Amino acid sequence: MDELAGLAQAAGAEVVLRVLQERPKPDPSTYLGGGKIEMLASACAETNADVVIFDNELTPAQLRHVEKEVGRKIVDRTQLILDIFARRARTREGKLQVELAQLKYLLPRLVGASDALSRLGGGIGTRGPGETKLETDRRRIRTRIHSVSGDIEHVRKRRAQLRSRRHKAEVPTVALVGYTNAGKTTLFNVLTRADAEASNALFVTLDPLVRQVRLPDSRELLMSDTVGFIDRLPHALVAAFRATLEELVDADLVLHVIDASAPDRDRRMNAVRQVLTEVGAMDVPMIEVYNKCDALTPDEKRRLQEQDPSAVRISALTRDGLDELLDTITSRLALDVQRVTLTFDPDRADDRDRIARVYRHGSVIQHETRDGRVSIVADIPRRLVPYLERT
């Protein structure tokens, strides 16, 4: 319920009342029991609530029933999350992805519900693609889904091209993932000296950002920050954000950023792993990074250490543990430096290209030309040695 309240705030609502119902399972047609609905209706009247938000997904029939009985706008968890995403999306790609998810959420809810269209994008902030399209029929939605999917596919291809160009540059990519509010952007900013927006609200970051990280002795990597995850992330959203999430599958290393101070830490970690599985990113090498360790009591710190001795514990806020984190990243990516002697034929174009890359990625100790051969002694990141040696 706390998380739901956080989501409601992120959508611009103020929480005035929380209601729980305990029953083995929801009523298939009315969702809540009869007494509970009456109680909810009068509580809404007393507190002047405009909207009732449910932590679950309601069927169209349940939704209509509750709406009629309570006389308030009803929003379910999925719609709430879609609404936040709609408010936060900035780039064209982000907006397209959210629109696709909203349309897919809407389509099955159109059946027999003449008022359903007015629900399109109608969470709290009402920023969806809807509203202006009240009269849109199902066929037009299908057409729109088709065209948005096409646009997203286009973006996906362009991303793939960018990625392969990056691969050619032989600079490894590290992707930050984690539950929303875990501190990904804060860590990203500290490591890349960027100033992306970080804040104590849910789903602040939607559009992926990639920046360079330069370490001492010319080690170099690209870091990407992206959308956070949440428990029961609407499936339509995961599907729509596939283009964004595919960046993860292609990363050389994933940092799973964990809010170590969250009371429901394990549940959140599992939610992240589930999304990673869904987008096929479980095979990418991963480091679990426990962030916000400054907010732990000494006792909690000790327990964390005992539970997982190999975990990296940091605080992006106080910068504690960042050196250790960088060392771990370095060794996992084989960025540690190795001294090698390489010889090249400067008459060959591919060798001239290799020489340029030795200078770009390594530090050259000695450069000699003898009998038309170039011989270079250099310190080079271990992962690049196979690329730079003559074959």
Ligand SMILES: Nc1nc2c(ncn2[C@@H]2O[C@H](COP(=O)(O)OP(=O)(O)OP(=O)(O)O)[C@@H](O)[C@H]2O)c(=O)[nH]1
């Ligand atoms: N105490 C403490 N707070 C932190 C730390 N790192 C981040 N925070 C706070 O946690 C909140 C969320 O940080 P963000 O960096 O925006 O989190 P995020 O994972 O990018 O979140 P979304 O983009 O919304 O998914 C902010 O209020 C940060 O100041 C930390 O090491 N210690």
Ligand SMILES: [Mg+2]
């Ligand atoms: Mg963020």
